[in-house]
Amino acid sequence: MPHLNVTHYLRQHIRTVPNWPAPGVQFRDITPLLQNPKVFRVLIDAFVQRYMDPALRPDVVAGLDARGFILGSVVAYELGLGFVPIRKKGKLPFTTVEETYELEYGSATVELHADAVQPGDRVLLIDDLIATGGTMMAGKKLLEKLGASVMEGAAIVDLPELGGSARLRASGLPLFTLVDFGGH
């Protein structure tokens, strides 16, 4: 699709559900993006085209539980790279490192297998959405505990009013997002 405004196109396929899962939360639902094969391809290609550039090519792709798995694994596959899952606590069977963080609604602990990345690896960290930035920051810390570095954080949606993307950038993490939503 030449001359396509990807941001505008993808925004049309993100569903907003008010007051879910808690009063006052505008939930940005990305499942319609995945459901339509043409839209899904535009979405994945937006990431793949960026990270196939040799200057931006990572060594490995990490995805954040759970919606980051959907994107991250497909992007890794298309780039010919390995994929590592950063999971909510209690799901990974081998030795892990862990990190606890706050969400827009609640708190959580994430884990990563201790052998998931090698010291010195440049990791692309993928999720569907950045709200407070707590999830992506926790993922970055886990990868750094293992001696890897996060070369960029990538997400479909940024909710800039929650301040997460600004905090992540201020911490030194470059970010690539496709659609901004104000009025979270």
Ligand SMILES: O=P(O)(O)OC[C@H]1O[C@H](OP(=O)(O)OP(=O)(O)O)[C@H](O)[C@@H]1O
């Ligand atoms: O920037 P933050 O404030 O950390 O919020 C963003 C995170 O919240 C959502 O995941 P959620 O924890 O709801 O889990 P899910 O992917 O399993 O639905 C979303 O998919 C991100 O991972």
Ligand SMILES: Nc1ncnc2[nH]cnc12
């Ligand atoms: N407003 C929101 N919509 C979708 N996922 C989220 N994760 C945290 N906040 C969210």
